[in-house]
Amino acid sequence: MDHKHPENLFAIVAPGLEAICARELAGLGMADLEVVPGGIGFIGRLADLYRANLRLRTASRVVVRFARFRCRAFPDLYRAAARLPWGRFLRSDTPVHCRVTSRNSRLIHTGRIAETLQAAIGHALGQEVAPVDAGGQLLLARVVDDIVELSIDSSGELLHRRGYRTSVAAAPLRESLAAGVLGLLDWDGGEPLADPLCGTGTFLLEGALLAAGRVPGLQRQFAFMHWPGYRAGLWEQLCSEARREERLCPVAISGGDADAGALAAADANLARAGLVSDVVLHHLPLAAQPVHSGSGLVVCNPPYGKRLTTDEPMEDYFAGLGRELRRAYPRWRKALLCPDPRLARATGLPLRNVAELDNGGLKVFLYATD
Numbered sequence: 001m002d003h004k005h006p007e008n009l010f011a012i013v014a015p016g017l018e019a020i021c022a023r024e025l026a027g028l029g030m031a032d033l034e035v036v037p038g039g040i041g042f043i044g045r046l047a048d049l050y051r052a053n054l055r056l057r058t059a060s061r062v063v064v065r066f067a068r069f070r071c072r073a074f075p076d077l078y079r080a081a082a083r084l085p086w087g088r089f090l091r092s093d094t095p096v097h098c099r100v101t102s103r104n105s106r107l108i109h110t111g112r113i114a115e116t117l118q119a120a121i122g123h124a125l126g127q128e129v130a131p132v133d134a135g136g137q138l139l140l141a142r143v144v145d146d147i148v149e150l151s152i153d154s155s156g157e158l159l160h161r162r163g164y165r166t167s168v169a170a171a172p173l174r175e176s177l178a179a180g181v182l183g184l185l186d187w188d189g190g191e192p193l194a195d196p197l198c199g200t201g202t203f204l205l206e207g208a209l210l211a212a213g214r215v216p217g218l219q220r221q222f223a224f225m226h227w228p229g230y231r232a233g234l235w236e237q238l239c240s241e242a243r244r245e246e247r248l249c250p251v252a253i254s255g256g257d258a259d260a261g262a263l264a265a266a267d268a269n270l271a272r273a274g275l276v277s278d279v280v281l282h283h284l285p286l287a288a289q290p291v292h293s294g295s296g297l298v299v300c301n302p303p304y305g306k307r308l309t310t311d312e313p314m315e316d317y318f319a320g321l322g323r324e325l326r327r328a329y330p331r332w333r334k335a336l337l338c339p340d341p342r343l344a345r346a347t348g349l350p351l352r353n354v355a356e357l358d359n360g361g362l363k364v365f366l367y368a369t370d
Contacts, residue, residue: 004045004046005045006043006044006045007043007044007045007049007064007065008041008043008064008065009041009042009043009044009048009049009052009062009063009064009065010039010040010041010042010062010063010064010065010151011025011039011040011042011052011056011059011061011062012038012039012059012060012061012062012063013038013039013040013058013059013060013176013180014058014060014174014176014177014180014357014358015037015038015356015357015358016180016355016356016357016358016366017058017176017177017180017183017184017357018035018036018037018038018039018040019035020058020180020183020184021039021040021056021058021059021180022035022040023183024055024056024057024058024059024183025040025042025052025056028048028051028052028055028056030042030043030044030048030052031043031044039059041065046229046231046234047234047238049062049064049154049224050224050234050235050238051238053154053155053159053217053222053224054215054216054217054218054238054239054242055215055216055217055242056159056216056217057175057176057179057180057183057206057209057210057216058176058179058180058183059159059176060155060158060159060160060176061153061154061155061158061159062153062154062155062159063140063151063152063153063154063155064089064151064152064154065149065150065151066084066089066150066151066152067080067081067084067148067149067150068147068148068149068150069147069148070146070147070148071107071143071146071147071148072105072106072107072146073106073107074107074112074113074116077107077113077116077117077120077148078116078119078120078123079120080120080148081116081117081120081121081124081150082120082121082123082124083124084120084124084150085124086121086124086125087124087125087228088227088228088229089137089152089227089228090121090125090129090137090227090228091125091226091228092125092126092127092129093127094129094136094137094226095129095130095131095132095135095136095137096118096121096129096130096131096132096136096137096139097131097132097133097134097135097136097137097138097139098113098114098117098118098131098139098141099138099139099140099141100113100114100117100141100142100143101141101142101143102142102143102144103143103144103145104144104145104146105143105144105145105146105147106146107143107146107148113141113143114131114141115131117139117141117150118131137152137153137223137226138152138153138156138223139151139152139153140152140153153223154222154223154224155222155223155224156221156222156223157220157221158176159176159216159217160174160175160176160177161175161220162175162216162217162219162220162273163218163219163220163272164205164219164269164272164273165200165202165205165269165272165273166268166269166272172199172200172202173199173202173203173301173337173359174202174359174360175202175205175206175216177357177358177359178202178203178205178206179206179210179216180357181203181299181335181337181357181366182203182206182207182210182299184354184355184366185297185299185333185335185354185366185368187207187210187297187299188210189207189210189211189212189249189250189251190250190251191251191295191296191297192251192252192253192254192294192295192296192297192332193207193211193251193252193253193254193296193297193298193299194253194254194255194292194296194297194298194299194329194332195254195255195256195298195299195300196255196256196257196286196289196298196300196324196325196328196329197256197257197286197300197301197302197303198255198256198257198262198263198266198281198300199257199259199262199266199301200262200265200266200269201255201265201266201267201269201270201279201281202301203255203299203300203301204253204254204255204266204270204279204281205266205269205270205273205275205279207253208249208253208270208273208275208278208279209273209275211249211250211251211253211278212246212247212248212249212275212278213245213246213247214246214273214275215242215245218239218242218243219272219273248278249275249278251296252280252296253278253279253280254279254280254281254282255279255280255281255282256281256282256283256284256285256286256289257281257283257284257285258283258284258285258286260283263281263283266281267281286321286324286325286328287320287324289324289328290328291327291328291329291330292328292329292330292332293331294331295331295332295333296329296332296333297332297333297335298325298328298329298332298333298334298335299334299335299336300321300335300336300337301336301337301359302317302318302321302336302337302338303317304338304339304340304343314340314343314346315342315343315346316346318338318343318344318346318347319346319347319348321336321347322346322347322348322349323348325347325349326348326349333368333369333370334349334351334368334369335354335366335367335368335369336351336366336367336368337357337359337364337365337366337367338364338365338367339362339363339364339365341353341365344365344367349367349369350369350370351367351368351369352367352368352369352370353365353366353367354366354367354368
């Protein structure tokens with residue numbers, strides 16, 4: 001990828017987070033934003049691609065939209081793909097993982113589409129390219145209504161894997177979803193934040209990163225670092241700029257949980273992120289937590305579905321949750337994730353539906369008080 005040549009880029013996001021990610025991209029100065037279900041298209045150069053991977057809190061991947069053409073036969077697919085400048089993104093010894101979807105098209109066999117693209121890449125690079133089921137360079141091929149769209153993944157591991165969270169509990173909340181929830185609630189580090197059911201601390205970690213001006217991508221590697229045109233100096237310059245923006249966390253951030261193991265994991269994750277001094281943890285169930293004066297945002301991802309470990313009916317659990325949130329945080333804004341409107345109503349809190357989101361394949365709603 002040429003550092004001066006603008007490219008069609010696309011930030012892939014989980015459902016419900018498109019507007020928040022678009023706001024992030026606009027804040028980074030990205031041009032020609034196009035918001036569609038599942039992501040945001042934008043125009044950017046190499047520095048913009050690096051910056052998006054480094055700084056975006058709510059995206060899952062950033063890809064280069066490499067090619068788009070009409071095709072209805074496999075020989076034509078091979079010829080069109082073989083003419084593309086793959087050497088801008090691939091070395092001849094780079095294994096390629098081709099992920100294909102097809103709908104309403106003559107090219108319907110996804111396995112054969114992948115094999116044809118692999119052969120065409122090998123022809124273009126002058127050496128057979130090794131296919132892999134995971135790892136290597138990810139190529140996304142989407143065929144809809146006989147239009148082939150090819151995208152090169154620049155991120156590698158999904159962007160929610162920041163590099164600091166190795167201790168997790170069952171069904172952990174993705175970092176990108178936690179950051180998106182804070183964005184949807186307009187929390188920008190200007191008021192206290194609390195999670196009284198914090199588990200391994202995802203809301204607290206993302207909140208502390210945001211409040212302290214810490215970008216999420218400093219502690220990890222990216223796929224673009226293996227491209228032929230990777231500019232290590234440019235990457236380090238962007239990282240240095242980001243580090244200069246860091247500050248002391250200006251607000252109180254606290255969490256609690258009845259599970260000692262989850263809290264130990266949260267503490268370990270905070271330590272890896274260098275945020276231990278920014279977050280206060282309490283080994284207490286919500287019912288034993290003290291009354292918090294002043295105001296702020298209290299947000300939680302209460303147990304539901306497979307994560308519900310209590311034997312009491314779910315409506316009773318959520319009714320108790322609502323009572324305890326009112327008691328412990330009387331003047332705070334309150335927000336929670338919940339898969340069922342009935343359970344939200346059971347809290348007795350004056351909740352409004354803020355957004356419909358996806359939590360690990362489960363549809364959930366974000367509810368909040370004003």
